Amino acid sequence: MKERGLLIVLSGPSGVGKGTVRKEIFSQEDTKFHYSISVTTRKPRTGEVDGIDYFFKSRTEFESMIEQERLLEWAEFVGNYYGTPVDYVEKTLSEGKDVFLEIEVQGALQVRKAFPEGLFIFLMPPSLDELKNRIVTRGTESAEVIENRLQAAKEEILLMDAYDYVVENDQVQLACDRIKAIVTAEHCRRERVAPLYKKKISEV
Amino acid sequence: MKERGLLIVLSGPSGVGKGTVRKEIFSQEDTKFHYSISVTTRKPRTGEVDGIDYFFKSRTEFESMIEQERLLEWAEFVGNYYGTPVDYVEKTLSEGKDVFLEIEVQGALQVRKAFPEGLFIFLMPPSLDELKNRIVTRGTESAEVIENRLQAAKEEILLMDAYDYVVENDQVQLACDRIKAIVTAEHCRRERVAPLYKKKISEV
Structure with a gap:
């Protein structure tokens, strides 16, 4: 009997630093998680490799994956689709490997429905003030956008x-x-x- | 609102190495657990200090602690009582400190009744063969004693x-x-x- 891998889902409010934490985890040599490769309809950037950075698909292919329920979660950003392919996740878990997803809160809620046994980790800002600072220092948003994001973060925290x-x-x-x-x-x-230990005992 | 400490209970079959693991944990500088000091009717050995190594009590005092339900668990070994004082555990937890108990399986079951919210950790031998080796290499027991211990260990593992x-x-x-x-x-x-985070959010 082989232990199935764990599905680890890291999520949290916009601007909390999910991407930074994920990059740090995968830069550490002792990390044994497998990063879940996303599917996207965005065009590959220079150096990006299909099956390593992303699975690159056409809109038609992506929409057929949605229809066939082959995506754990998906969303559309700036005219491109992004999603998590269920086949890759299932295959990796069944090999006894832990799979790590870093996704937005709405996506995490979709994944929870399909994988209630997953490990759902909510990344919290140290405080909402700190979150505000982080959003402001990105320097690319208007005050109104920031205020909306803060409000959204407050709502997400309640999730x-x-x-x-x-x-x-x-x-x-x-x-x-x-x-x-x-x-x-x-x-x-x-x-x-x-169950694994009890099996071991029964064999002594 | 202050987070209450955790009660950590390490237990497992005879000979699994609970004491060795406990000593290693408390020899590490970054360990922040508080070791739960036991009450005993055994006489202090040279160098042992009341309130540090043990709380030393008379049999009458110990038996009155049993009656007053001031012990989380207790047992008698070789004519002496040993037990875990509930007052010390409660006081330390309420200060937000984690308390660590290393006890026999029967004692752990007693503690679970009083502290269902405790963290109960079962220390497993790598295999029953390995457990047998460990018991044998102590070299102080007869074959019959070893066989009885092994049988007991099998039963304990089912716990x-x-x-x-x-x-x-x-x-x-x-x-x-x-x-x-x-x-x-x-x-x-x-x-x-x-609950701690939601309070923090409500204060922003």
Whole structure:
């Protein structure tokens, strides 16, 4: 009996630093998670490789994936589709490997429906003031956009009840350590491992 | 609102190495757990200090603690009582500190009744063969005693269903890392921290 991998979903409000935390985790040598490769209809940028950076598809192909329910979640941004292919996730989990998704809150809620047994981690800003600072220092948004984002963040924070864990992003390194600790701990959960041990005992 | 500390209960079959793992954890500088000081009727050994190594009590005092339900769990070994004082545990938890207990399986089941919200960690031998080796190499037991212990261990392993986590003691350092990861993860559990965050949001 082989332990199935864990689906780890990192999500959280806009501007909380999900991408930074994800990049830091995957820059660490001892990270054993597999990053879930997204499907997109966006054109490849220089150096991007199909099947490594993204699965590049046409709009027709993507829409047929939606129809066939082959996407765990999907969304449209600036005229392009982005989504998470269920086949890749399923295949990797069944090989006993942990799969890591970093997605927006709405996407995470879609994934929860298909994978209720996933590990849903909500990345929290240290405070809403801090979130405001982070949004402002990007320097690319108007005051109105910032205010809307803050309001949206407040609403998204109330969504944390749909998650299993809340990790504060006070320091990127600490946030990464906590996420890795959560995955280590989950691999020790009795419900998950007891069947494997009982089998072992029965063989002595 | 201050987060209450966690009660961490490490238990497992005889000979699995609970004491070794506990000593290793408390020898590490970054360990922030508080070791729960036991009450005993055994006489202090040279160098042992009341309130640090043990709370030393007379049999009459100990028996009155049993009657007054001031012990989370207790047992008698070789004519002496040993127990876990509920006052010390409660006081330390309410100060927001994590309390660590290392006890036998029967004691852990007693603690679970009083503290269902505790973190119950079952330390597993890598295999029953390995457990047998460990018992044998102690070299102080007869074959019959060993066989009885093995049988008891098999029965105790079936008790793992009463625990939250199962940690394999394949290597002491790895077991310690897993235990610490479990505590870190539990401090991020949404049910535990969501009320603290929601209060913070309401204050922005």
